[in-house]
Amino acid sequence: MKKIIIFAVAGIVLVGGGVGGAMFFLKSPEVPEGEEMVEEEMMPEEKDAIYEDIHPAFTVNFNDDSKKKFMQVYMVAKFYKMEDRDKFKMHMPVVRNYLLMLMSGKNSDELSSVESKEMLRKDALKTAQSVMQDIYGENLVEDIYFTKLVMQ
16 A cells, blocks of 8 residues: 555656646746737748649640651749749739740750750749739749649
């Protein structure tokens, strides 16, 4: 019986110490009266990204060596501000036009390597940024990603 009491007291002490330690280390910093706690501004890299599908998918025909080939590309644009995404969506037809012109100027041989596809992705980003720069005077698009690319 004496052993049970000793183990019970030791258990209570350990649990109490754990709870007290957790409260000590997890408490919020104290702010003096009359002052407000100022939250640090997050850098764009630390913010949550907003992704917008550029849909429908782009389908481009190639006329290579008397063979009909095509490419289909699904793209997503990345933003950090909802307002930037909304502005982009408002002018989606203009952006799509320039992206379609960019891709239709390529042939399947130019896009056969991973490096050339990455170059096309970067060119698509520059194109979208250029359209937004012309309209709003600033680059609103942070990045563009290919989520699916099929060439036949």
